[in-house]
């Protein structure tokens with residue numbers, strides 16, 4: 723498979739997005755790096771350029787879907803996007819005392835993790851379909867397999883992205899567009915740090931980026947890792963839900 727030469731990454735100012743940018747940075751590669759933290763984006767662009775890539779940075783909030791779509795359409799029209807990685811995301815939880823998620827936070831999470839991802843895909847698809855080529859990676863999570871009591875909205879958002887990506891992949895395969903669902907386990911990052919519960923088999927962001935790149939190169943439908951946690955969370959989805967709930971409580975994700 724041809725190596726992607728023009729790559730758009732949302733959430734590039736974060737751990738996984740930044741590691742992906744570094745992973746792909748090489749001579750002949752153009753990186754479109756998005757986030758909110760301009761200083762981090764600028765520093766990342768310098769690092770990527772030192773590795774031989776050309777990098778452009780864009781800072782804005784993806785919850786502004788009108789702006790997100792206008793930007794994505796403009797970038798798509800200016801250069802052929804070979805790979806779009808919808809990675810920007812956030813997490814909330816029910817709190818240390820199980821007090822619950824605030825509705826404003828749930829709305830922000832759904833707007834960021836779900837609405838913005840679908841808006842981005844909607845904006846880049848027309849040019850990809852006209853070209854009959856391109857690849858879209860949607861960053862979900864192993865948390866999509868079974869709703870954890872400590873993070874119900876986050877799990878719901880990632881389950882939505884998993885189902886959306888699976889559907890898109892089936893729809894667009896005949897048009898030459900590859901769609902991949904990325905399902906990481908625990909990856910070192912500020913977001914992971916703030917998550918409640920144990921974090922078994924945690925990997926570095928650099929390791930995650932390398933596994934994601936390999937999976938995208940092979941056009942795997944589901945890029946899920948690490949293996950033991952992937953198997954465990956997959957089992958949670960196929961076991962009777964009552965049994966899975968007892969297991970996740972026993973493991974420390976009960977809230």
Ligand SMILES: NC(=O)c1ccc[n+]([C@@H]2O[C@H](COP(=O)([O-])OP(=O)(O)OC[C@H]3O[C@@H](n4cnc5c(N)ncnc54)[C@H](OP(=O)(O)O)[C@@H]3O)[C@@H](O)[C@H]2O)c1
Pocket residue numbers: 732733734735736737738739756757758759760782783784785809810811812834861862863864905906907908909910911912913914
């Ligand atoms: N770390 C894990 O264990 C883990 C596991 C499974 C899946 N994931 C998924 O991987 C993705 C990246 O997470 P990460 O671990 O790298 O977290 P992170 O270091 O906290 O990075 C999150 C990124 O998303 C951006 N972002 C968040 N809300 C945004 C908004 N409203 N508008 C624009 N950008 C926004 C952040 O931008 P700024 O920082 O510039 O504001 C940052 O670049 C997320 O979708 C997450 O759900 C992570």
